[in-house]
Amino acid sequence: DTEVTQTPKHLVMGMTNKKSLKCEQHMGHRAMYWYKQKAKKPPELMFVYSYEKLSINESVPSRFSPECPNSSLLNLHLHALQPEDSALYLCASSQVGFQEEAFFGQGTRLTVV
Amino acid sequence: AQSVTQLGSHVSVSEGALVLLRCNYSSSVPPYLFWYVQYPNQGLQLLLKYTSAATLVKGINGFEAEFKKSETSFHLTKPSAHMSDAAEYFCAVIPTGGFKTIFGAGTRLFVKA
Numbered sequence: 001d002t003e004v005t006q007t008p009k010h011l012v013m014g015m016t017n018k019k020s021l022k023c024e025q026h027m028g029h030r031a032m033y034w035y036k037q038k039a040k041k042p043p044e045l046m047f048v049y050s051y052e053k054l055s056i057n058e059s060v061p062s063r064f065s066p067e068c069p070n071s072s073l074l075n076l077h078l079h080a081l082q083p084e085d086s087a088l089y090l091c092a093s094s095q096v097g098f099q100e101e102a103f104f105g106q107g108t109r110l111t112v113v
Numbered sequence: 114a115q116s117v118t119q120l121g122s123h124v125s126v127s128e129g130a131l132v133l134l135r136c137n138y139s140s141s142v143p144p145y146l147f148w149y150v151q152y153p154n155q156g157l158q159l160l161l162k163y164t165s166a167a168t169l170v171k172g173i174n175g176f177e178a179e180f181k182k183s184e185t186s187f188h189l190t191k192p193s194a195h196m197s198d199a200a201e202y203f204c205a206v207i208p209t210g211g212f213k214t215i216f217g218a219g220t221r222l223f224v225k226a
Contacts, residue, residue: 004156042203042216043157056213090156099145099164099207102214104156 006091006105014113015081021108023074023091032074033102034066035090043090049074050096081112115140115208119217127225132176132191134220136204139185145207146187147214148178152200160202163187174198199224 004025013019023032031050035043048056049068063085065077074091088109092102120135138144146163161172168180178189187204204217 006156040219042219045213048212088154092157099209101147101159101162102157104149104158106156107154109154 004091004093004103004105006089006108008108009106010109010111012111012113013078013081015083017081018077018079020078021076021089021091021110023076023105024072025093025103026072027093027103028071029093029103030071030096031094031100032068033092033094034064034074034076035092037088037090037107047076078110081110083112086110086112115144115206115211115215117204117206117215117217119202119204119220121220122218123221123223125223125225126194128196129193132189132194132198132222134189134202134204134222136178136187136189136217137185138187138204138206140206140208142209143180143182144209144211146178146180147205147207148172148176148187148189149203149205149216150174150200151203151219157203160189194222194224196224196226198222 007022034046037043046060047066052068063080067075088107090107091105094100094102116139118137148160149157151157160176161170163180171177176191201219203219205214
């Protein structure tokens with residue numbers, strides 16, 4: 001199994017809503033990532049988890065809250081988002097060592113209204 | 114700081130023609146280099162990676178890339194374009210001793226029938 005599965009594929013939420021994005025992998029990878037991608041731009045790193053511990057937070061606003069419940073799962077909790085947060089949110093995983101290639105999920109297309 | 118430059122935000126080729134997508138990196142020490150492809154509304158998929166084992170790297174879907182230290186380049190080529198190759202292509206680096214993937218701005222490949 002070389003897949004990273006993200007749910008939901010699409011999400012529309014209001015600025016006062018609370019929602020969560022989910023990511024799952026069963027490749028035994030111990031590094032997991034959240035990226036944000038705006039249209040016609042490369043992915044921007046948001047968070048990195050290594051061995052279920054948050055190791056990198058790229059100065060992301062607190063309205064985005066990551067969680068890594070176990071080695072296979074990664075969540076991104078969303079609260080009080082702004083319309084400019086609308087984007088494709090990508091989850092990825094890799095072997096720890098950081099020089100390894102990342103395996104990406106299909107992404108969640110988020111629209112904030 | 115390490116950076117990646119992709120020359121040409123758009124490249125258009127005819128079906129059956131040579132594909133050449135350019136990537137240059139800035140580093141005195143060769144980093145780990147990658148090419149990823151992204152189809153519309155999809156995540157990123159690894160095409161190939163350079164890890165210093167060989168300067169000519171073969172990837173999936175008939176793509177290959179040649180690492181040229183003297184030119185600090187890692188251009189992506191395919192001898193004969195297919196309509197299904199139309200996508201966004203990202204060159205990426207992980208600096209030696211680093212941990213963060215740095216993506217180029219991307220090149221959109223169009224394939225004309």
